[in-house]
Amino acid sequence: MSVYHQDGLHSIHNHEFMEDPDFVRAYARGVKAAGCDYNWHWRVHVGLWAATTAAKLPGDFVECGVNRGFLSSAIMTLLDWNALDRRFYLLDTFSGLDERYVSEAEKAAGVLERNKAEIDRGFYTFEPEEVRKNFSEWKNTEIIVGSIPDTLPQIDAKRIAFLHIDLNCSPPEVAAAEALWDRLTPGGLILLDDYAYSGYRSQKLGMDGFAKRRDVPILSLPTGQGLMIKPAI
Numbered sequence: 001m002s003v004y005h006q007d008g009l010h011s012i013h014n015h016e017f018m019e020d021p022d023f024v025r026a027y028a029r030g031v032k033a034a035g036c037d038y039n040w041h042w043r044v045h046v047g048l049w050a051a052t053t054a055a056k057l058p059g060d061f062v063e064c065g066v067n068r069g070f071l072s073s074a075i076m077t078l079l080d081w082n083a084l085d086r087r088f089y090l091l092d093t094f095s096g097l098d099e100r101y102v103s104e105a106e107k108a109a110g111v112l113e114r115n116k117a118e119i120d121r122g123f124y125t126f127e128p129e130e131v132r133k134n135f136s137e138w139k140n141t142e143i144i145v146g147s148i149p150d151t152l153p154q155i156d157a158k159r160i161a162f163l164h165i166d167l168n169c170s171p172p173e174v175a176a177a178e179a180l181w182d183r184l185t186p187g188g189l190i191l192l193d194d195y196a197y198s199g200y201r202s203q204k205l206g207m208d209g210f211a212k213r214r215d216v217p218i219l220s221l222p223t224g225q226g227l228m229i230k231p232a233i
Contacts (some may be wrong), residue, residue, distance in 0.1 A: 006039040030074035043223045050189045058090025059161030059185040064176045065094040069104040082139045091144045094128040098147040102169045149175035166193035170206030186232040
């Protein structure tokens with residue numbers, strides 16, 4: 001077994017999941033959506049595990065921060081989305097960060113400059129129609145364009161089993177969690193993309209505050225992600 005060394009994670013431990021045919025197929029669909037391979041294998045593995053777990057619960061799926069749809073495309077491929085009777089709500093500005101919702105602490109930490117650098121290198125898409133095209137093979141998808149929290153009322157799901165949050169700044173992430181928590185099915189999962197990622201501490205602090213108010217701990221993962229599970233009681 002080779003050493004795993006990518007996406008900020010170095011591990012000598014077993015990562016045979018990368019050879020699993022279902023994972024390979026789902027990950028390849030994520031690469032197709034993104035147009036390139038970000039070498040996010042272990043991060044996507046976590047996302048696929050969370051989505052597979054959530055698929056056993058009643059409720060829709062929500063992703064806040066879609067970009068080109070890497071993770072959500074992989075999820076829908078793995079779960080055979082067209083065979084499921086649930087919706088996937090996909091929210092994004094499709095224009096990078098909305099400066100109105102970047103905290104002063106994050107501005108001081110250079111978040112806007114990092115956002116501009118990502119735009120300049122072509123990481124973010126500004127073409128929601130291209131994203132719609134990517135997801136056109138699946139039914140029951142709802143692409144919602146605009147800034148969170150403004151667009152949150154457009155999520156009309158009664159129950160939510162899976163919530164993925166990847167907004168790259170704290171205020172909209174906390175707003176999404178606050179707005180959707182009561183609709184999260186008991187046992188439902190919130191996956192935080194940047195929770196423990198180097199350079200994103202403001203997001204961790206924001207979600208730590210949310211978790212404390214709900215008295216639900218966040219599992220910090222070596223992939224840089226965070227995971228919350230809503231208690232069953």
